[in-house]
Amino acid sequence: MSDFSIGVDLGGTNLRIAAVSTEGQLLEKITLGVKLALGRDHVIGEMCDAIQRLSDQYRVSGRFIGAGIGVPGIIDMETGMMRKSANLPGWSDYPVRDEIERRLGTRVFLDNDANVAALGEKWLGAARDADNMAMITLGTGIGGAIILNGKIFYGMSGMAGEFGHVTVEPDGVPCGCGNHGCAERYASATAVVRMAREAIASGAAPGLAKAAGSDSEFSAESIYKLAIQGDAEARRIFTRFGQALGILLADLVNILDLDMFVIGGGVVSAWDSFAPKMFAELRERSLVYAASAPEDPLSKKEGASAQISAYTRKKTIITRALLGSDAGLYGAARIPMS
Numbered sequence: 001m002s003d004f005s006i007g008v009d010l011g012g013t014n015l016r017i018a019a020v021s022t023e024g025q026l027l028e029k030i031t032l033g034v035k036l037a038l039g040r041d042h043v044i045g046e047m048c049d050a051i052q053r054l055s056d057q058y059r060v061s062g063r064f065i066g067a068g069i070g071v072p073g074i075i076d077m078e079t080g081m082m083r084k085s086a087n088l089p090g091w092s093d094y095p096v097r098d099e100i101e102r103r104l105g106t107r108v109f110l111d112n113d114a115n116v117a118a119l120g121e122k123w124l125g126a127a128r129d130a131d132n133m134a135m136i137t138l139g140t141g142i143g144g145a146i147i148l149n150g151k152i153f154y155g156m157s158g159m160a161g162e163f164g165h166v167t168v169e170p171d172g173v174p175c176g177c178g179n180h181g182c183a184e185r186y187a188s189a190t191a192v193v194r195m196a197r198e199a200i201a202s203g204a205a206p207g208l209a210k211a212a213g214s215d216s217e218f219s220a221e222s223i224y225k226l227a228i229q230g231d232a233e234a235r236r237i238f239t240r241f242g243q244a245l246g247i248l249l250a251d252l253v254n255i256l257d258l259d260m261f262v263i264g265g266g267v268v269s270a271w272d273s274f275a276p277k278m279f280a281e282l283r284e285r286s287l288v289y290a291a292s293a294p295e296d297p298l299s300k301k302e303g304a305s306a307q308i309s310a311y312t313r314k315k316t317i318i319t320r321a322l323l324g325s326d327a328g329l330y331g332a333a334r335i336p337m338s
């Protein structure tokens, strides 16, 4: 007998729904393709059907506590409405939370996707032993979340943790947010592809040009593959990536002085190619990190035991996320439990 909740991760391509027990056990996970083109009501309908089915199924063995939903966008926490979402046009100013609550007749919590990923890593992942942590998710853009004393720090308007739009280059590349030189213009999947295309256009990147010509899905992943094969231009791009991320981290460490900074998202799989420059930059630019860095931040040791030993010596731990793409599912499921 185990009480459970439902976590939902609404991404740009997939809608994933999981039943998770209060002990953190994944009971069942459903992955549905998101047909955004069919409209908001269609997506919400599919989501509610899946939540209903899972909750009916596991109610036999435990109490259903509620549902948590992670969405890509800025949420008004009081009203449960989406203020703005680049990936979900047509969802703005719609009472998402109240509508789902009405259909399901259960408690529903809505939060930003980066926040739920941080909650997942805090509950069951890399940050289990850190009460104060921040999470940086490297994907299409950069997501960010701050957890203080075990709770998400929302700021006045629910927008705290917009790390992707911190300036790392005063006269840098324009960003959709209206600023120039935002971190996510240099350290995201989109940025990697942009830098590669620019290098190809300059005529100085034959390896990248060849890959782009033969690969219909010329992506950050294909550029990373070239980097690990030793292509100089591909390596330069990930060095630039690491530099921008290091500058961002130096600012965050100086301002927040948290126990742990967890780096997740799809592009974290390119860690080997950007982390050395990231740590070098961080060490050079952050007074706080220089005083609190572990001896070998690039140590291959991962997981809780490594973290605990380092943590008790009051070191600033900067580490990869452990839960991968499931962090958001676990984190969303965690919200109704607290």
Ligand SMILES: [Zn+2]
Pocket: 164, 165, 166, 175, 176, 177, 178, 179, 182
């Ligand atoms: Zn920006």
